[in-house]
Amino acid sequence: MPLYALTLEYQGGPFVGWQRQDNGLSVQQVLEEAAAKLNGGVVPPVVAAGRTDAGVHAEGQVVQVALEREIAPLKLREALDFHTRPHPLAIRRAALAPEGWNARFSAIRRGYRYRILNRRARPALDDGRVWHVKAPLDAAAMHEAAQRLLGRHDFSAFRAAACQAKSALRTLDRLDVARIGEEVVVTTEARSFLHHQVRNMVGTLVEVGQGRRGVDWPRRVLDSADRTRAGMTAPAEGLCFIFVRYEREPDWV
Amino acid sequence: MPLYALTLEYQGGPFVGWQRQDNGLSVQQVLEEAAAKLNGGVVPPVVAAGRTDAGVHAEGQVVQVALEREIAPLKLREALDFHTRPHPLAIRRAALAPEGWNARFSAIRRGYRYRILNRRARPALDDGRVWHVKAPLDAAAMHEAAQRLLGRHDFSAFRAAACQAKSALRTLDRLDVARIGEEVVVTTEARSFLHHQVRNMVGTLVEVGQGRRGVDWPRRVLDSADRTRAGMTAPAEGLCFIFVRYEREPDWV
Structure with missing residues (x-):
């Protein structure tokens, strides 16, 4: 076949x-x-x-x-x-x-984008495509905190209870946070992610962006490997699966 | 009040x-x-x-x-x-x-953006937000043709039959066409526009982009002041009213 x-x-x-x-x-x-x-x-x-x-x-x-x-x-x-x-x-x-x-x-890299609409007014044009966070977010602090999660770690703190992966060891290659106008956009790449890993990392970084936690807190959560210490699971609607890369890329048309 | x-x-x-x-x-x-x-x-x-x-x-x-x-x-x-x-x-x-x-x-400038999704696959994520044109468009040729429409002209050739403006004289200040990935994006600015003017200009430029007409054709249509010579009215769903500017800008919060 x-x-x-x-x-x-x-x-x-x-x-x-x-x-x-x-x-x-x-x-x-x-x-x-x-x-x-x-x-x-x-x-x-x-x-x-x-x-x-x-x-x-x-x-x-x-x-x-x-x-x-x-x-x-x-x-x-x-x-x-x-x-x-x-x-x-x-x-x-x-x-x-x-x-x-x-x-x-065969996938060697997966990429996700998470969009946060960071303004007072609710989403109209992008309703259902973004997470609406009203309080101003410090994207630079979120980015700094994010960099401390890069590399090979046990990501148990950021995995869903229902996650079926045998091991929680993953290598996080990219976790960038940038402000683009009214949005705060998180872009992340890894060979693979645990169930809810991206949404849990975003929910955790938002606590830093709101000033409720310091930039070293997400790394401490990671090191604890304790799921109950992380921030909320960010809503599904802000997340988009943007690409998959392969060693042998199909000959696309 | x-x-x-x-x-x-x-x-x-x-x-x-x-x-x-x-x-x-x-x-x-x-x-x-x-x-x-x-x-x-x-x-x-x-x-x-x-x-x-x-x-x-x-x-x-x-x-x-x-x-x-x-x-x-x-x-x-x-x-x-x-x-x-x-x-x-x-x-x-x-x-x-x-x-x-x-x-x-009091408005002295209005801005519109028109998004064309220029690929074979139909729109999924941006369904209802873009005009889907399957055949490849030459955005550079569209841009060149567009520049010839700038300035103060009688835009009768691009106005809707139902347009109620007394005069069709308008000053077109910007009409840029650019390819952004799979999209061709038209950005236009003027003090004011006639009814359907943007959509009729876009429908006309697309004929240039498809190679069916030369880059000088839209200007000849303009000069004819003949509505029947222009291209189709591009669908409403690709159009977005992006800004209004005032001499005395309100003190926005």
């Missing part, structure tokens, strides 16, 4: 998350049902680079889909982009997967 | 446009009903700098509202931002209007 790689863009709000669930429509289900139309009615096996939670957006989620017959990647991309309508899910790129490639396990 | 200035942000999609109409909910109605709650139940007179059409977004629409009693601008901003919920309309700034100031007639 030929294996295809796809790059997806989707809104998080209308879905229960990436993964199929009984309680509502998932991105996986919409993609699988569209792919089944190109696969003789058979729902093909699909694997994503990251299982985004309900409400989390994607600009560059990468998934694999195994079809029964070969189809030109260009045609696959266009057909799936059509059959996933009218859901807010688009197929940005497609490729025949390289030999031995796996959307999840 | 004290007069207040407000800066509004809103989504265009859920509204029939700025102006009150019988066939649906307008931005004006939502704002007026919220303001009435602070005005003893009386709907106050409201005037906008620009009457945006259905589907057109705003980041920086400016309006005036005349209330029966004085209220601190900070309190007014917060109260209206609360009472306009849950509509995607936010009050970004408020001020007591300067003596003799009028939201519409």
Whole structure:
């Protein structure tokens, strides 16, 4: 069975998350049902680079889909982009997967962006796309605190209770915080993240930005490996999965 | 009656446009009903700098509202931002209007942004916020063509049939076209615009971008003053009213 790689863009709000669930429509289900139309009615096996939670957006989620017959990647991309309508899910790129490639396990870098709307007025244009924090945030202090979390650590303090990873050891390669107009934008990269790791780090950094904690506090939380010491889990709607990188990048069209 | 200035942000999609109409909910109605709650139940007179059409977004629409009693601008901003919920309309700034100031007639500069998503895949994240044009656009050619429209001209070729302005003479101060990743973004500024002027200019420039017309064609259309010669009216959803400037700027909070 030929294996295809796809790059997806989707809104998080209308879905229960990436993964199929009984309680509502998932991105996986919409993609699988569209792919089944190109696969003789058979729902093909699909694997994503990251299982985004309900409400989390994607600009560059990468998934694999195994079809029964070969189809030109260009045609696959266009057909799936059509059959996933009218859901807010688009197929940005497609490729025949390289030999031995796996959307999840071959990924060497993942990138997320977290947007905080930091002003008094509530979000109107970007409602559902940002976390609204009214009190002024010191983005420079947040950035300084963030730099102390870089490197290889046990990130237990920032993992969800439901996280199923065997080990909490992760290498954090980037955690930048910058003010862009009315927004404070957090950009982070790692080979992989624990469940809720980005949202828990953001919730913790916001306490520094509000001046409630010092710039060395998030690192102390990290070192404690104690989940109860971290800040709140930042809401899903501010988070966007922006890219996945591979050692052998598919030949995208 | 004290007069207040407000800066509004809103989504265009859920509204029939700025102006009150019988066939649906307008931005004006939502704002007026919220303001009435602070005005003893009386709907106050409201005037906008620009009457945006259905589907057109705003980041920086400016309006005036005349209330029966004085209220601190900070309190007014917060109260209206609360009472306009849950509509995607936010009050970004408020001020007591300067003596003799009028939201519409005192404006000396208006700015609009038009976003074109120029890729094969349909919009997912920014569905309803961009015009989707699949065929590759030459943004540099569009920009070159646009520069030839700058200055004081009779813009009859780019005005809507329903436009009520007495004269079609306008001075176009800026019309920049730039590629930003997958988007082609048009930014334009003038003291004032005719009805549909921006959308008609964008629809005309896109024909240049697609290579169907030369870079001198939009200027020839302008010179003809013939509305039937221009390109299509670009869809409302790509347009955003981004700012209004005044000689005497209100003392915003």
